[in-house]
Amino acid sequence: MSDYMFMLESHMTAAQTVAFHKVQEAANEASLSLYLTGGALRDMLGGFPIRELDFTVEGNAIALAKTIAKKGEADLGELDPRRNLADLQFPHHVTVRLGMARQELYAKPASKPQISPATIHEDLLCRDFTINAIAMSLNRQSRALLVDPANGIGDVQNKELRIVGKYTLYDDPSRIFRLFRYRVRMGYTLSEKTQSQYQNVRELKLEKKIPAEALGRELRNVANEANSADIVKLLDEEKLLVMFCPALAGDKVNHSGLQKLQKARLNLPLELEFPVDNLSLFLTVLTEKLNKNDRASLVKECALTAEEVTAWKKLEDGAKKLEKELKLPSLSRPSRVYAAASKGTGAQILYLLYKSDSRLVQDRLKNHLQKYLMVEHELTEEEVLETGVKPGTPKYAKARLAVLFKKLDARPKKIVVEEVPPTPVLAAPIVASARR
Helix, strand or coil: CHHHHHHHHHHCCHHHHHHHHHHHHHHHHCCCCEEEECHHHHHHHHCCCCCCEEEEECCCHHHHHHHHHHCCCCEEEEEECCCCEEEEEECCCEEEEEEECEEEECCCCCCCCEEEECCHHHHHCCCCEHHHCCEEECCHHHCCCEECCCCHHHHHHHCEECECCCCHHHHCCCHHHHHHHHHHHHCCEECHHHHHHHHHHHHCCHHHHCCHHHHHHHHHHHHCCCCHHHHHHHHHHCCCHHHCCCCCCHHHCCHHHHHHHHHHHHHCCCCCCCCCCHHHHHHHHHCCCCCHHHHHHHHHHCCCCHHHHHHHHHHHHHHHHHHHHHCCCCCCCHHHHHHHHCCCCHHHHHHHHHHCCCHHHHHHHHHHHHHHHHHHHHCCHHHHHCCCCCCCCHHHHHHHHHHHHHHHHCCCCCCCCCCCCCCCCCCCCCCCCCCC
């Protein structure tokens, strides 16, 4: 059991570990049975980085989330009272989802489920795929014990996507989008049973019953994937992309642009936090070949929020302003490039790496992402304290920036290599061959 806990800790970042313990402490204080479930377990067992921490409690999840938020340890996000779900945003962009253990019963395909509280076993057997139907107990008497009623661990080992129940995709057809996202992200194959049920769902045209809110959720999920271009290509081949917008098919899909954006993402510093509004960036590139009416149709079909639409519309203009500043001849020093690039958002920077035809802009942004941000990350508090300022004072941030700029602009030390005299090479003796 301790091996699983060690495996979990080795897959989490320091910030995720802090959030993990905060949730665990709050559940213990409330005497609630708590389990780590879903994607976190799937990613841990599959050897992937943990993207989000998903917890399931046998009790009121929203009440627990509000308790954590009241302590000031996290910000309360979206709530779903019907399913008793709550999102929490911890420092350093750590997302946590708390959910009540529940059963969902569907009277007919693609209908709203009847929801009721349940045990963790019942909850897992109502999930979509077996690799998501695994839980780790975080309770004192059974800490690190895995609960796996559908043999999800075996499917992780076999790299296979298998549905949990007989009606998994019938009940919620939006799960077919998740199916292809997982297939691309993890490289898993579809089991025969899963493939058969998927084909039946398509023959019955149940995908047309997916509500706009669910389509919007799936669009956001695709946008957040590192391999979003590959997922879009697969969805287009399956004739599912038109669900987001009827015009999104064939030549109207900017496949080449998405592939170029996917390549541009490789410049992001993996070791550092670098937040990006993936949806606005993804939509800007995806819909590049669509007209105004088609874009409006996508907004309606996916029930995008006004805030999301505004961010999408403003991205290009913001990126152009950033590009103009990055072209200035005055940015002759790394510190000035850092200051200029820091004014832009993550989405604007990635968009310029995708779109800008200026070699100067491209080089400056790549240096910012791959070099200057790393120098900032490695800057220690001791280096700032040497200036004589105290942490928490108004002068501290200014002093820290000054130290950073000095380090960025410092010339690299020349490495002096002592010349070693060459070793004399003795000529090989010439041996005359004897005449026969």
